[in-house]
Amino acid sequence: MLRGKYKKYKTLYIYSFKNFHPALNQFEDEDLIGVWEEDGVGILFFHKPKDELVEELIKKYGLKLDFKDAMPYEKWNENRVLKPFKVGPYKIAPLWYEGKWDLIFDPSIVFGEGTHPTTSMILELSWEFYQNFGKPQKVLDIGCGTGILTLFWAKLGADVIAVDINPLCVKVTKHNLILNDLSAEVIEGDIKRFLPIKVDLVLANLYKGLLEELFNLPSFWDSKFYLISGFMSNMEKELLEILKSCKVKILKRKEKEDWVSWLLESIKEGI
Numbered sequence: 044m045l046r047g048k049y050k051k052y053k054t055l056y057i058y059s060f061k062n063f064h065p066a067l068n069q070f071e072d073e074d075l076i077g078v079w080e081e082d083g084v085g086i087l088f089f090h091k092p093k094d095e096l097v098e099e100l101i102k103k104y105g106l107k108l109d110f111k112d113a114m115p116y117e118k119w120n121e122n123r124v125l126k127p128f129k130v131g132p133y134k135i136a137p138l139w140y141e142g143k144w145d146l147i148f149d150p151s152i153v154f155g156e157g158t159h160p161t162t163s164m165i166l167e168l169s170w171e172f173y174q175n176f177g178k179p180q181k182v183l184d185i186g187c188g189t190g191i192l193t194l195f196w197a198k199l200g201a202d203v204i205a206v207d208i209n210p211l212c213v214k215v216t217k218h219n220l221i222l223n224d225l226s227a228e229v230i231e232g233d234i235k236r237f238l239p240i241k242v243d244l245v246l247a248n249l250y251k252g253l254l255e256e257l258f259n260l261p262s263f264w265d266s267k268f269y270l271i272s273g274f275m276s277n278m279e280k281e282l283l284e285i286l287k288s289c290k291v292k293i294l295k296r297k298e299k300e301d302w303v304s305w306l307l308e309s310i311k312e313g314i
C-alpha cells in the first residue's frame with residue numbers, strides 16, 4: 044500500500060518464497076507494499092530493494108527464497124494503465140491522480156483497479172441496478188480485492204459486507220475505506236465458510252471454478268439479487284446449465300471484450 048513518503052508506485056521489488064510463515068501477515072516495514080499469501084507460498088513486495096531485511100526474515104522464520112525480481116508497477120498489472128474512470132455520475136481515481144474525485148483508491152498489487160471488463164461491467168450494472176431498484180439495504184461483496192465495489196456501494200449508502208480469502212485484499216479494502224471516510228464490514232476467509240449470508244444484493248466477480256462451486260451450494264442462493272462476473276463467453280453455456288437447477292432468472296446480460304456479466308433475480312419462494 045502507499046503510506047508515509049510513498050505517493051505512487053514505481054518499481055516493485057519482489058521476494059518470492061517456497062513457503063510461508065503466518066507471522067509475515069503482521070510484518071510491517073516503512074518500505075513494504077504488501078505480503079501476498081497463496082496456497083502456502085508467500086511473496087513480499089517492497090518499494091525498494093531489501094536484501095538485508097529479507098535475509099533476516101529468512102533466518103527468523105525459516106523461509107526458503109524461490110526467486111527475487113524487480114519490475115515496473117504497470118507490468119505487474121498486466122501492462123494495464125491505471126487511470127481515472129466514471130460510473131454513472133461518480134468520478135473514481137487511483138490515489139495519486141490530482142483532481143476532484145468522488146472516490147479514490149490505492150490499487151496496491153491486488154485485483155480491482157476498476158477498468159478490467161469484469162469489474163467495469165459489475166460497476167455499470169451496479170449503477171443501473173441503483174437507478175432501477177433503488178438502494179439495497181445490505182450488499183455482500185464476495186472477493187473484494189481492492190474493495191472497489193465495496194467503496195462504490197458504501198458511497199451509495201448501502202451496508203456492505205466484504206469478504207476475501209487473501210489477507211492483503213482485506214488490508215487494502217480497509218485502507219481504501221478509511222481513505223474515503225466510509226465504512227463496511229470486511230472479513231478474511233473463504234466465502235464458503237461464511238454462507239449463508241442473506242443480503243439484498245450479492246456481488247461476485249470471481250472465476251469460473253468458484254462460481255460453479257457457489258452455484259451448486261443451496262446456501263449461496265439466499266439473497267434476492269446477484270451481480271455475477273468473471274467468466275468468458277465460451278464458459279457461459281456450462282454455467283447456464285448449472286443455473287437451470289437454481290431458482291433464479293437472468294434479468295440482464297452484458298458482454299465486454301469477451302467477458303460476460305449477469306444480473307440475476309431469485310425466484311425462490313420466501314426471498
Ligand SMILES: C[S@@+](CC[C@H](N)C(=O)[O-])C[C@H]1O[C@@H](n2cnc3c(N)ncnc32)[C@H](O)[C@@H]1O
Nearest residue numbers: 154155162186187188207208209212233234248
Ligand atoms: C477477480 S477478483 C475481484 C476483485 C474486485 N471485487 C473486482 O471486482 O475488481 C476476485 C477476488 O476473489 C478473491 N477470492 C478468491 N477465492 C475466494 C474465496 N474462496 N473466498 C473469498 N474470496 C476469494 C481473490 O482473492 C480476489 O481478490
